[in-house]
Amino acid sequence: MAKEYDFKATEKKWQDYWYNNRVFEVSEDTKKPKFYALIEFPYPSGSGLHLGHIKAFSSMEIIARKKRLEGYNVLFPIGYDAFGLPTENYAMRTKLHPRQVTDRNIEMFEKQLKSIGYSFCWERTVDTTDPDFYKWTQWIFLKMFEKGLAYKSHTNVNFCPECKVVLANEESQGGVCDRCGSDVVQREKDVWFLKIRDYAEKLLDGLSEVDFPERIKIEQQNWIGRSEGAEITFNVKEKNNLHSCQLEVYTTRPDTLYGVTFLVVSPEHPILDEFAQYIENAEEVLAYREQARNKKEFDRLNMNKEKTGVVVKGIFAKNPVTSAKLPIFTADYVMLGYGTGAIMAVPAHDQRDWDFAKKYKLKIIQVIEGGNIKEEAYVAKDSGRLINSPLINGLTVKEAIPKMTGYLKLRGLGGPKTDYKMKDWAFNRQRYWGEPIPIINCPHCGQVPVPFEELPLKLPELEDITPTDDASSPLSKCTDWVSVKCPKCGADAKRETDTMPQWAGSSWYFLRYMSPQDANFAVNPDAYKYWGQVDWYNGGMEHVTRHLIYSRFWNRFLYDIGVITHKEPYARRSAQGLILGSDGEKMSKSKGNTVDTAEVLDMYGADVLRAFILFLGDYEKPAPWQADGIKGCVRFFNRIWNLTDLLSDKPCDTSDLNLDALIKKVDDDYESVKFNTAIAAVMTAVNTIYNRGLVTLNEFKTILLLVYPIAPHMTSELYHNVFNGYIEQEMFPQYDELKLISDTVEIPVQEAGKLRGRIVVPVDSDEATVIKEIKRLGIIKNRKITKSIYVKNRIINLITSVDWVDSFKDD
């Protein structure tokens, strides 16, 4: 009987061995193929590693360990996305410096990650809050500024009164703050933006050359939200012709231009200011604007709500094709941020316009055949026919759209226009713990970049880092730091006091891993030439519309300015599903359904924890935690541990276990993120061996190597005990294609689709042989086979009829 497996001692022993001997540290080695496996680096929060981290990291851990056994030079780095609000808030509460908090948390994370046995390249660890790192974050920002992609603009922004920061669109979905859940309010502010919209088309195109799950591509496409339409120019006049100007509207349905009966502009629309002195009910209009501004975004977006609006008296618009006079409304169902902030309303064919027209008793003109516009708007399909539209009568919608757009363009009344839902990226926070934006505001020269040589522009030491109520950055309190001479003209100037948002560092960290210490380049060109693109990136679905888009954007920008040579940062991306509480709900402290990682680790060890998390179910789908189920993995590993008792050099019959098929199954499953079925396959093999009672040395070694990526501690120990070497110096098992097929095959016999029995025949047997065997075994009695469908080596299905002669013969 083998000695008890002491997981605590064994795991400690191998972790010490790996980390002290730099087993996973790598350098560029052109003699070996490279493989870059990446996980989303963690935010080093005070609560430490949770099960989700372990699930997220374990997939790439398995791939990294496997690829090394396959002869790849594997870059599998780790780092910390350490700027951010939780650290800052905690620091304020405890009167510690965020630096101290961050360092302490990073230290804790490193210890915890090492206790799981991850094979990270520890010497390449990056920390986004390290000035040597954020020097290059600032450098990239300045490059964007240089190219006109970073600009400051005075606008209405989403503001969280609780966190006291401006939020990006991505962070205020549903009108609530992404982080604290408070209602977001609108505020006017000077805000830095990155022109991600300029990259909308490139970000869409890039999706076709990467291997991402379809759902991720779709989410990104929806987020970018490309729509093809037209911009149409309407003339707007004061009723006595005292003032006029042009108003652009955006529409995807220029074919319905004859059906326009009014225009609607968003309450913030500048045309209301343009005509301010002529608007007869200016007070009412301004009051409405004020009301819309103060409305919580959530209410404004709640579309069950009845539509409201105000007619703008004293001005009207002219339909460019009919010259009809159109009233102008302002209503909050039109958003300033999308299109032109103004629409042409076609109540006959748009439900929102229809609702509005009904409420305010406006004209409804049908221009496409069909539906019943007295009851509801008729949203026509491509094949609908135009009516009441002299220029395009009789055409289908599909034909009418380009014709109308072309007509408008010819007359200078508009033309085709592509629009995107994605807005420019609000790129600043009014908080301390972030990268300072390296810009100097000079009274003479305007915005002047901090010279490259002066980077990193370090965060100044600051006694009080609390944000101010007027929503300006705590850095503004640090007057020594703020006051500076303009690098251009030498005049007294002031530093930008806003910091970058948390997403900045993570937008390019994967490049820094390639040459983390390089003092001259964000990414060293030689290192980049070798490591290049990330081969496989695993992360969460929650980052698909933020981090994943932002980092693709930065990567593409760096490509455009010649810093790097791959358009896309990640060749392949996978996404783990959440681990839910045992009640099937999302884990949360308030629900009390969380699992203490340290406790599980202490009770069962790292190998079991890693294996069980992957065994829970489909890796890419959410799965509830099953506290009892972990025993299955404990037993499985104990059985592997005790296989040494069954080791034998005597020849034994191994025909019950097709080792080549097992290798192929596990290999394929690892590569396609199906860890649960890979583990199940090895479990089956181990069960088979136990039933047999003996295991060959070759089988034993193969099983160790197959399980090694998941359970490296135990398999290292077993390998060392039995083979006297280091398992990581072995090769991953290879399978022989020829041995995947045995000489005989079992074929199910169906009668009209119902299973009647099974026969064993030589591989590739023809139909006659199979039927002969079926008759020999008497599987089909008393019936005559009238038809048979035979799929070679798979199945045979017989259609039969009762045949008395046959039945007598059989008797």
Added chain:
RNA sequence: GCGACCGUGGCGGAAUUGGCAGACGCGCUGGACUUAGAAUCCAGUAUUGACAAGAUGUAUGAGUUCAAGUCUCUUCGGUCGCACCA
């Protein structure tokens, strides 16, 4: 409202992509070894049936097919994303 995904035993989940439904694991039942068992091993475990032949069975109802968990349509239920996007 739009988009994507999903619904399989007591539970988590498998199913070579149209070809033996329920792999593997938990739990449960019985047995073995034990003073003992939360250890370990063996056997059984979808439902129904004389625990025999068989019949039924993948949310629902229809359809395609020699053959449907898998494809098409219907209804119901759930998860996620976007959302007055013009």
